[in-house]
Amino acid sequence: xxxxxxVFNETLLSVENISLSFGAVKAIxxxxxxxxxxxxxxxxxxNGAGKTSMLNCINGFYHPQLGQMVYKGAVRKQMKPHExxxxxxARTFQNVAxxxxxxxxxxxxxGRNLKINKWKTWLLAAAIFVGPTRDEERVHRxxxxxxxxxxxxxxxxxxxxxxxxxxxxxxxxLGRALAAEPELLxxxxxxxxxxxxxxxxxxxxxxxxxxxxxxxxALIEHDMGVVMDISDRVVxxxxxxxxxxxxxxxxxxxxxxxxxxLGVPH
Amino acid sequence: xxLFAPILDMVDSPEFFIEVIIxxxxxxxxxxxxxxxxxxxxxxxxVFNFSQGVLALFAALTLVGLMDGTVPILLIDSxxxxxxxxxxxxxxxxxxxxxxxxxxxxxxxxxxxxxIILFMSTIGxxxxxxxxxxILWGSEVKALDVGIxxxxxxxxxxxxQVFDMWAAGIAAFMxxxxxxxxxxxxxGRALRAVADDHQAALSVGIPLRNIxxxxxxxxxFVALVAGIMWGSSSGVQFSLSLIALKxxxxxxxxxxxxxPGAIVGGLIIGVGxxxxxxYWGPMVNxxxxxxxxxxxxxxxxxxxxxxxxxxxxxxRV
Ligand SMILES: Nc1ncnc2c1ncn2[C@@H]1O[C@H](COP(=O)(O)OP(=O)(O)OP(=O)(O)O)[C@@H](O)[C@H]1O
Ligand SMILES: [Mg+2]
Numbered sequence: 001x002x003x004x005x006x007v008f009n010e011t012l013l014s015v016e017n018i019s020l021s022f023g024a025v026k027a028i029x030x031x032x033x034x035x036x037x038x039x040x041x042x043x044x045x046x047n048g049a050g051k052t053s054m055l056n057c058i059n060g061f062y063h064p065q066l067g068q069m070v071y072k073g074a075v076r077k078q079m080k081p082h083e084x085x086x087x088x089x090a091r092t093f094q095n096v097a098x099x100x101x102x103x104x105x106x107x108x109x110x111g112r113n114l115k116i117n118k119w120k121t122w123l124l125a126a127a128i129f130v131g132p133t134r135d136e137e138r139v140h141r142x143x144x145x146x147x148x149x150x151x152x153x154x155x156x157x158x159x160x161x162x163x164x165x166x167x168x169x170x171x172x173x174l175g176r177a178l179a180a181e182p183e184l185l186x187x188x189x190x191x192x193x194x195x196x197x198x199x200x201x202x203x204x205x206x207x208x209x210x211x212x213x214x215x216x217x218a219l220i221e222h223d224m225g226v227v228m229d230i231s232d233r234v235v236x237x238x239x240x241x242x243x244x245x246x247x248x249x250x251x252x253x254x255x256x257x258x259x260x261x262l263g264v265p266h
Numbered sequence: 267x268x269l270f271a272p273i274l275d276m277v278d279s280p281e282f283f284i285e286v287i288i289x290x291x292x293x294x295x296x297x298x299x300x301x302x303x304x305x306x307x308x309x310x311x312x313v314f315n316f317s318q319g320v321l322a323l324f325a326a327l328t329l330v331g332l333m334d335g336t337v338p339i340l341l342i343d344s345x346x347x348x349x350x351x352x353x354x355x356x357x358x359x360x361x362x363x364x365x366x367x368x369x370x371x372x373x374x375x376x377x378x379x380x381x382i383i384l385f386m387s388t389i390g391x392x393x394x395x396x397x398x399x400x401i402l403w404g405s406e407v408k409a410l411d412v413g414i415x416x417x418x419x420x421x422x423x424x425x426x427q428v429f430d431m432w433a434a435g436i437a438a439f440m441x442x443x444x445x446x447x448x449x450x451x452x453x454g455r456a457l458r459a460v461a462d463d464h465q466a467a468l469s470v471g472i473p474l475r476n477i478x479x480x481x482x483x484x485x486x487f488v489a490l491v492a493g494i495m496w497g498s499s500s501g502v503q504f505s506l507s508l509i510a511l512k513x514x515x516x517x518x519x520x521x522x523x524x525x526p527g528a529i530v531g532g533l534i535i536g537v538g539x540x541x542x543x544x545y546w547g548p549m550v551n552x553x554x555x556x557x558x559x560x561x562x563x564x565x566x567x568x569x570x571x572x573x574x575x576x577x578x579x580x581x582r583v
Contacts, residue, residue: 082471
């Protein structure tokens with residue numbers, strides 16, 4: 001993919017001079033970068049570099065002390081996670097965070113939460129499960145079935161997710177994020193702990209999502225081969241600071257990046 | 267051997283045995299209902315809600331007050347008694363309002379605190395609500411009659427109470443509605459999602475605060491139904507809030523996080539204590555009903571601490 005460099009013009013999210021600390025721990029210091037609409041943007045860096053913290057800032061779990069986010073052309077006020085979700089941001093988690101008591105189907109259906117008309121399903125109508133509520137459910141159920149087919153998880157549709165192997169759990173989690181039809185999809189190490197075959201499947205799904213739905217994707221990944229293969233641009237963090245930003249090829253040759261990964265002190 | 271003699275009695279007079287079982291099931295459905303209120307709140311917020319019983323008392327007091335046309339606080343007759351159906355609706359709205367207040371005043375300031383702190387805050391809430399109920403509606407015992415038919419009838423040799431059948435029917439309907447609500451609706455899924463993983467729930471756009479209001483409102487409705495049932499059969503008074511104490515063994519039996527557990531646990535305890543009381547009670551001069559549930563719960567704690575349906579308790583080391 002990186003071979004035929006794709007060009008993107010419109011900026012979806014621009015992260016500007018973000019700093020975040022937890023007491024004395026500086027998780028992110030003065031980091032800026034942007035994510036273009038339609039691209040696959042990788043965020044890489046050694047352990048503890050601040051990658052997950054960055055995603056948490058973007059989706060509103062953390063609120064950086066300094067800096068601002070410009071999202072879809074407007075400075076974004078501090079948002080809670082459910083508000084960023086309503087604004088088109090969906091995500092997966094580094095340690096799979098599924099609704100363990102639910103089936104695959106219900107997990108993905110829950111990801112559809114914001115798309116389901118609140119008023120048609122409100123309290124009593126919902127409880128008694130009459131006409132409009134049922135129709136509403138049916139429409140969304142059909143959409144969820146599409147996702148299930150897309151991710152090739154038909155066989156585990158009714159399985160409680162707690163019983164699934166790790167690789168499949170990650171896939172269900174991706175499905176739950178997709179159910180929201182996000183504009184910006186954040187993936188925190190979507191391939192961690194997977195075997196080669198599972199990784200290849202996941203790569204294919206990520207590329208297909210990007211390709212077919214035009215979804216913008218920001219992903220954290222430790223497997224350099226994967227990063228170089230599927231991402232359009234890469235931002236590199238180390239000890240909370242940005243040390244490089246560019247195409248996979250540029251980043252690969254960058255001396256600071258090589259040093260950071262080899263653990264050269266600075 | 268004398269311990270087994272009652273089993274012969276059961277076989278000897280099966281009609282009477284069935285009557286006892288049905289009596290137990292009816293009481294059990296009521297226990298289930300109260301326990302459900304606990305489970306709802308515990309699942310969604312890991313808060314053990316000590317005030318569930320007082321919530322039922324408060325709902326019953328409000329209902330009686332509205333039906334009698336009492337002016338709150340002044341306790342004089344307003345001359346506008348509400349019919350039962352209107353009073354039930356208004357009380358339902360009051361319970362929703364209460365849920366809003368509880369979220370705003372009690373839960374929100376304590377967000378991210380230890381469960382034990384939240385537990386203690388619900389103890390405080392129980393006292394406040396109890397006092398508040400007294401101030402609003404007075405503290406004397408009140409009769410509640412929402413028009414549930416009474417009397418008894420016979421099926422073959424078995425004598426049944428009409429009121430009991432209604433009570434059980436309504437409670438069972440309530441449980442069914444809740445089950446459908448939980449399994450099949452957007453809001454129900456959102457509630458389960460919050461119960462399973464707060465962060466993931468937030469990330470799919472479920473605001474925790476609204477969910478807390480919803481669970482407390484639903485727990486309020488459940489309390490209202492429980493308050494109507496218990497209030498109708500034994501009067502609306504402080505002791506009504508003590509039914510919550512019976513819910514505790516039900517929860518231990520069924521598991522704190524399981525809706526089916528609350529139902530089955532309630533039925534087992536209801537039937538168990540009735541059967542024990544009627545057949546074995548005379549040997550120990552009665553009153554088995556008072557302690558049977560707790561002993562059963564203790565046995566469960568020893569052998570299956572997560573309850574019949576609860577999630578396995580795994581301690582990390
Ligand atoms: N909630 C928190 N409270 C305190 N410190 C935190 C918190 N979240 C992150 N940190 C700290 O911020 C720094 C960056 O952590 P972060 O999880 O963002 O790293 P990462 O790049 O995702 O690492 P990894 O590759 O191991 O996932 C670490 O020092 C971490 O301990
Ligand atoms: Mg991380």
